[in-house]
Amino acid sequence: MTATATRPPDAAPPATGGKPARKRERQGAAWVFLSPWVLGAAVLTLLPMAVSLYLSFTDYNMFDAPRWIGFRNYTQMFTEDPRYWRSVITTLTYVVIAVPLQLLLALAVAIALKSVKRGKGFYRSAFYAPSLLGASMSIALVWRAIFNDGGSVDNLLSGMGIDIGGWINKPGWAILSVALLTIWQFGAPMVIFLAGLQQIPAELYEAAAVDGASWWRQFRSITIPMLSPVLFFNLVLQMIQAFQVFTPAFAVSAGKGGPADSTLVYTLYLYDRGFTASHMGYASAMAWALLLAIGAVTAVLFRTSRAWVFYANDNNEGAR
Structure with a gap:
């Protein structure tokens, strides 16, 4: 006769599914911590976007x-609407002027700061301050007063x-004064460039x-390829802004x-x-057209980045 083990009727059942239960508990805790962000994104971003999309098909x-x-x-x-296309052309003019010059200035200052031995923190803060202000x-x-008639x-x-006069009163110069204010705010990309250089x-x-190798050869053959991911990041970020x-x-x-x-930018x-x-x-x-345009430009930048953005683990074959 074979003895069979019996479990008392009041005994607890054996534990089953321990790992799935713990996984569900961790997921539940994660959603609790994420809930403020999810709620904020839904109420402050997704819902207004949906309402805006609906309003774009209405007369309101x-x-x-x-x-x-x-x-x-x-x-x-x-x-x-001819003014719409003028705003598009003005915005494109501003982007073409402001973004490359801002990145060039940020890179030049970052290279200069890399070689600074003393007071690097002070100079970094001083150059970053315009981005905050x-x-x-x-x-x-x-800025308007500086570039006005009789200004500095x-x-x-x-x-x-x-003898040019006040820039803001000249159609050919007004957009340049606006672009210069953006170029002056090169602190944020400068800090990113400096981190990449280090x-x-x-x-x-x-x-x-x-x-x-000369300094220029080192810059062209080492600095630019090794810094290309950071350059790409700054380019996308500053282009969107x-x-x-x-x-x-x-x-x-x-x-x-x-x-x-002459200063009628899109926004x-x-x-x-x-x-x-x-x-x-x-x-x-107009807002949705701008969103699609920014998305298209960003997609083009990502597509073309394969030809000039290089990563250390790609054996110089470009970005994947």
Whole structure:
């Protein structure tokens, strides 16, 4: 006879599924900690985006109920509004001027700071300060005064025999004054460049110096390839920010985009249509067009990065 073990009726059942239970507990704890971000993203980002997308297909003046008009806002924007295309051209001009010059200045200062032995923290903070201050309306108003008739720039150039006048009153110069304010705020990309430069092995420069490579050859063959991922990151980040420029153009032109729409950047015209003319449906359509344009430009940058962005683990075959 074979004895069979029996379990008392009041005994607890054997534990099963211990690992899945612990996994569910960890997932539950993770969602608890993530819930503020998820709630904030849903309420403050996703829901407004959905409402904006709906309004882009309506005629809405913020006072009456939205009236569905289909693609009318988009067709008017692309085919019937010459100021819209002027704002596009002005924004592209600003981006082409501001982004490359800002990155070049940031890289030059980062290279200079890398060789500084004493007071590096002070210089780094001093060059980063404009990035903290430049986005404020007060600094933009000071910038307007500097480039106005009789301002510091006008007086300086007049003393050198160059009579241009106030830049903000000249259609050909006004957008340059706006771009210079962005270029002046090179602190954030400079810090990123400096961090990237410090990660380049010094042995590469030492070997190049032994082989007789000049400073320019070292810069072209070592610094730029090794720094290309950081350069790509800064380019994408600054490009996205440049397409959304608003405060400098608003302050320099007193919210009008003048003279002759020379500072009418895209977001300033969007603001004018939405809050000045109360065409919120049209402004929503402009916002979505801008989002798609930024997405397309970013996709092109990522696509072309395969030809010039190199990583250490890719054996110089480009980004994957």
